[in-house]
Amino acid sequence: MIFVTIGSMFPFDRMIRAMDAWVLAEGQGEEVLAQIGAGDYEPRHMEWVRKLDRPAYGAAIRRSRLVVAHAGVGSIVTAGENGRPIVVLPRRAHLGEHTSDHQVETVGWLREKPWVHVADDEAALPGRIAAAIAASAAGERMGRTADPAFIDRIRRFIAG
Amino acid sequence: MRKVMAVASGGGHWVELRRIMPAFAGTDVFYVSTEAAADADLAPARYYAVTNVTRKSHFAFAHTIREIWRIVRAERPEVVVTTGAAPGFVAVVLAKLLCRSRTVWIDTVAHTEGMTLSGRLARPFADAWLVQWPHLARPGGPEYWGAVL
Numbered sequence: 384m385i386f387v388t389i390g391s392m393f394p395f396d397r398m399i400r401a402m403d404a405w406v407l408a409e410g411q412g413e414e415v416l417a418q419i420g421a422g423d424y425e426p427r428h429m430e431w432v433r434k435l436d437r438p439a440y441g442a443a444i445r446r447s448r449l450v451v452a453h454a455g456v457g458s459i460v461t462a463g464e465n466g467r468p469i470v471v472l473p474r475r476a477h478l479g480e481h482t483s484d485h486q487v488e489t490v491g492w493l494r495e496k497p498w499v500h501v502a503d504d505e506a507a508l509p510g511r512i513a514a515a516i517a518a519s520a521a522g523e524r525m526g527r528t529a530d531p532a533f534i535d536r537i538r539r540f541i542a543g
Numbered sequence: 544m545r546k547v548m549a550v551a552s553g554g555g556h557w558v559e560l561r562r563i564m565p566a567f568a569g570t571d572v573f574y575v576s577t578e579a580a581a582d583a584d585l586a587p588a589r590y591y592a593v594t595n596v597t598r599k600s601h602f603a604f605a606h607t608i609r610e611i612w613r614i615v616r617a618e619r620p621e622v623v624v625t626t627g628a629a630p631g632f633v634a635v636v637l638a639k640l641l642c643r644s645r646t647v648w649i650d651t652v653a654h655t656e657g658m659t660l661s662g663r664l665a666r667p668f669a670d671a672w673l674v675q676w677p678h679l680a681r682p683g684g685p686e687y688w689g690a691v692l
Binding site: 456457459460464488493496525527529530532533534535537538540543 | 545547555558562563564565566567568570622624645647652653655656670671676677678688689690691692
């Protein structure tokens with residue numbers, strides 16, 4: 384199952400439309416569930432809900448093999464902790480999708496993580512979804528511990 | 544062997560602390576959190592449970608301060624590492640004042656647009672005052688050393 388989430392109630396129709404188009408074009412036979420919040424666009428080719436409560440959200444992530452989400456930290460952390468690869472599309476302020484472009488900054492730093500796949504715009508989504516599924520099949524997961532360089536820096540501080 | 548107090552509230556903060564546990568290898572580490580029982584894999588490290596606090600309950604907060612005071616006095620940690628929130632703040636303050644411990648505040652990765660309230664309050668007591676997002680680091684302000692992700 385592919386779980387699509389906009390992460391909050393704040394609409395993100397650009398992503399929902401793009402995913403609906405992806406299901407029609409490429410995702411036939413794949414179970415897709417979208418959490419669309421307060422968006423105006425109602426998907427025609429995938430199952431959708433407005434909002435999931437926390438237990439249902441966690442269950443959807445665990446049931447999925449791939450998460451496609453806005454570039455929100457909550458979605459990224461939850462996917463990572465559950466060992467699920469994630470494709471993220473940053474919300475853009477000039478399209479009215481958020482109050483600032485901080486999600487663009489978020490993805491700038493996450494780009495190097497092998498389990499995070501960044502689609503800079505909706506046109507890049509299909510390619511990133513294919514790459515994420517391939518990387519996942521190759522065993523790329525969030526590691527069980529923090530970034531080794533970070534751990535090393537804390538270890539050196541402790542040693543004093 | 545350095546004595547390290549590793550402290551975090553339960554839930555997400557604890558998950559973040561667990562992800563830096565390899566940094567405590569080769570130290571005399573003990574853990575403090577708000578879950579009644581220790582995770583099965585923490586042993587042989589010592590584990591202390593403290594009362595969970597929310598900003599709404601002043602009584603519980605006073606109780607938690609007393610509990611952490613007792614732990615700090617008994618253990619006298621040389622270093623405190625915390626990923627927040629309220630119990631971590633209390634630990635950093637008390638260990639700094641009572642034991643002159645060296646302290647590390649790691650603000651939660653869940654905050655991307657600024658530091659948490661506990662994190663801002665911890666500043667005068669934190670020797671390493673860290674954020675987990677590069678764009679939140681400032682010269683003379685919080686530092687970015689990396690992230691638990």
